[in-house]
Amino acid sequence: MSLIEVKDLEVHYPIRSGFWNRVTDEVLAVDGISLNIEAGETYGLVGESGSGKSTTGKSIVGLEKPTKGQILYKGKDITKPSNRRELDYNQDVQMIFQDSLSSLNPRKRIEDIIAEPIRNFEHLDKNQEKLRVLQLLDIVGLDADALYKYPHQFSGGQRQRIGVARAVATNPKLIVADEPVSALDLSVQAQVLNFMKRIQRDFGISYLFISHDLGVVRHMCDNIAIMHRGRLVEIGTRDDIYNHPMHIYTKRLLSAIPETSVEGRAEARAHREAVEQEFQENQSRYYDKDGKVLPLVDVSATHKVALPEDEIEEEDK
Amino acid sequence: MSQNQLNRQSSISEEDLARLSKEAEQEATPSSLRIVWNEFKADRPALFALVIMVVFILFVMIASLFINQGQAMATNIMDSYDKPFTQFFLGTDQGGRSIAKQLILGSRNSIGIAIGLTIISSTFGICYGLIAGYFGGIVDNVMMRIYDFMLMLPITLFIIVLVTIIPNYNVVTLTLILSSFYWMGTSRLIRARTLSESKKDYVAASKTSGTSTFKIIFREIMPNISSLIIVDTMLSFAENIGVETGLSYLGFGLPTNTPSLGTMIANANDPSSITEYWWTWLLAAVEIIILTLSISYIGQVIRRATDASQRLGDD
Numbered sequence: 001m002s003l004i005e006v007k008d009l010e011v012h013y014p015i016r017s018g019f020w021n022r023v024t025d026e027v028l029a030v031d032g033i034s035l036n037i038e039a040g041e042t043y044g045l046v047g048e049s050g051s052g053k054s055t056t057g058k059s060i061v062g063l064e065k066p067t068k069g070q071i072l073y074k075g076k077d078i079t080k081p082s083n084r085r086e087l088d089y090n091q092d093v094q095m096i097f098q099d100s101l102s103s104l105n106p107r108k109r110i111e112d113i114i115a116e117p118i119r120n121f122e123h124l125d126k127n128q129e130k131l132r133v134l135q136l137l138d139i140v141g142l143d144a145d146a147l148y149k150y151p152h153q154f155s156g157g158q159r160q161r162i163g164v165a166r167a168v169a170t171n172p173k174l175i176v177a178d179e180p181v182s183a184l185d186l187s188v189q190a191q192v193l194n195f196m197k198r199i200q201r202d203f204g205i206s207y208l209f210i211s212h213d214l215g216v217v218r219h220m221c222d223n224i225a226i227m228h229r230g231r232l233v234e235i236g237t238r239d240d241i242y243n244h245p246m247h248i249y250t251k252r253l254l255s256a257i258p259e260t261s262v263e264g265r266a267e268a269r270a271h272r273e274a275v276e277q278e279f280q281e282n283q284s285r286y287y288d289k290d291g292k293v294l295p296l297v298d299v300s301a302t303h304k305v306a307l308p309e310d311e312i313e314e315e316d317k
Numbered sequence: 318m319s320q321n322q323l324n325r326q327s328s329i330s331e332e333d334l335a336r337l338s339k340e341a342e343q344e345a346t347p348s349s350l351r352i353v354w355n356e357f358k359a360d361r362p363a364l365f366a367l368v369i370m371v372v373f374i375l376f377v378m379i380a381s382l383f384i385n386q387g388q389a390m391a392t393n394i395m396d397s398y399d400k401p402f403t404q405f406f407l408g409t410d411q412g413g414r415s416i417a418k419q420l421i422l423g424s425r426n427s428i429g430i431a432i433g434l435t436i437i438s439s440t441f442g443i444c445y446g447l448i449a450g451y452f453g454g455i456v457d458n459v460m461m462r463i464y465d466f467m468l469m470l471p472i473t474l475f476i477i478v479l480v481t482i483i484p485n486y487n488v489v490t491l492t493l494i495l496s497s498f499y500w501m502g503t504s505r506l507i508r509a510r511t512l513s514e515s516k517k518d519y520v521a522a523s524k525t526s527g528t529s530t531f532k533i534i535f536r537e538i539m540p541n542i543s544s545l546i547i548v549d550t551m552l553s554f555a556e557n558i559g560v561e562t563g564l565s566y567l568g569f570g571l572p573t574n575t576p577s578l579g580t581m582i583a584n585a586n587d588p589s590s591i592t593e594y595w596w597t598w599l600l601a602a603v604e605i606i607i608l609t610l611s612i613s614y615i616g617q618v619i620r621r622a623t624d625a626s627q628r629l630g631d632d
Binding site: 061062063088090093094095097103104105106109116117120130131134139145146147149166 | 342519524528
């Protein structure tokens with residue numbers, strides 16, 4: 001059984017307008033997605049800005065209230081606050097935020113920040129708690145003298161590691177990492193990602209890794225879901241997505257990964273332009289008449305894609 | 318179980334605890350009290366204002382314990398309008414009552430009311446603003462309509478009517494009446510900041526850490542708007558001294574046999590007092606000016622201390 005099952009999740013925001021300020025329209029931030037996260041794996045959720053990937057992540061930790069659909073954890077629907085309280089859900093599911101500065105309370109010391117989930121979920125005495133905080137700091141590679149400092153005294157990478165330490169403090173089963181490294185420069189990205197990988201190996205944590213950076217996702221994730229316009233366009237293993245992409249949107253994302261080879265420059269550019277042209281010309285075949293993504297169809301045991309049936313047969317040949 | 322797992326992953330064990338905490342303490346950032354003190358040292362006028370305020374308030378509070386109010390306010394026609402430094406240190410008013418004693422008792426009453434009023438109205442206003450701003454939506458809507466309604470009331474007239482209706486009122490009841498009308502400015506200000514503050518990621522992080530709503534509002538958000546709270550409280554304290562003295566000046570503040578800075582300034586309501594008997598009102602007026610100026614100086618220092626980019630005393 002999967003660790004977490006998301007079933008037909010929908011998050012719609014009302015748009016109010018007019019004289020009476022009534023609901024006149026809806027933003028379909030997340031429009032019916034289903035995915036399963038297994039224990040110990042890293043699940044990548046990829047898409048452009050505004051595709052609803054952060055909203056999905058926030059719904060899974062319980063920060064966003066879904067309009068419809070279920071999120072099952074230990075057989076219970078955790079979209080209901082009462083079920084979350086009963087399970088002590090957030091002890092098992094934690095989050096790493098994109099903006100490391102604003103996600104740490106500027107008025108609290110590092111000790112209090114990291115100890116916050118420990119204080120709420122596990123009742124340790126003062127020394128045990130401090131020991132735990134020191135060990136967590138050690139695991140993410142920070143010295144003990146960070147203990148009584150404030151967040152603004154650290155660099156971006158250090159702050160993000162503090163965020164990681166807080167997220168693993170209660171030894172969770174799943175961490176939702178919402179673009180954890182996109183605000184950091186490249187060398188620091190690698191550092192934080194390696195810490196995250198090490199922690200996963202040591203503690204057996206699953207990640208839901210939300211990102212728009214396909215290079216990073218390739219480094220981190222076992223299974224990947226591509227999201228566009230609030231829906232999933234393609235789900236598959238790393239091999240399925242990177243080596244056999246089927247949906248035009250996935251191909252577009254892949255062609256946009258920057259490469260640093262001078263010789264291949266013209267070739268990469270030609271490829272990019274070809275993909276873009278195909279997208280512009282054949283958009284109507286990949287999306288329905290309202291511009292929505294088509295329902296997902298099975299291609300293989302692991303690979304699903306949102307394409308019309310005839311298209312899949314064609315691709316298979 | 319997780320503790321064992323951690324012990325395996327980290328080289329730190331219980332033996333290191335004492336040593337490491339000591340190391341961390343050496344690296345700790347200075348406490349906020351120390352920062353405030355450094356800021357006072359860097360700003361001499363403000364330090365002077367602080368000394369004046371502290372010494373004056375202590376003097377007034379202690380000295381008033383040794384003065385019998387009934388005796389001090391007893392009329393004695395024979396001493397009417399004695400000049401300062403004759404029989405009485407600071408002279409007497411029309412009723413032959415010592416100005417010096419009235420000044421001490423009056424300051425105690427006026428400052429006491431201002432402090433009480435500030436504490437009650439600011440506490441209520443801050444809580445009101447925090448709750449409205451944090452929950453937003455319908456809660457905010459209802460609370461802000463109540464606020465709008467309160468704002469619409471003619472406060473001064475209301476207080477005058479209440480004071481005439483209530484048969485027996487004293488310092489405490491006056492403070493309570495005033496505080497029920499002076500929380501609005503604070504609450505709107507706090508609400509506005511809370512609205513933006515509660516959308517930040519650290520609040521979301523606290524929610525996922527399992528912190529209760531009450532704790533998030535008062536332990537997470539409130540410290541982050543503390544500079545606003547301190548400055549607003551300081552300013553409203555200066556303002557509140559004016560509220561009571563103004564009412565007493567008009568004759569609707571404290572009862573006539575209770576001295577206050579306002580009733581003393583009210584001595585200046587006829588031309589002969591203003592020109593001939595200046596000592597009956599001038600000292601109270603000067604005292605109010607000095608007090609409010611000092612408060613605003615101190616408020617400035619505290620505001621600078623809470624905002625790292627404005628600090629003078631960092632070096």
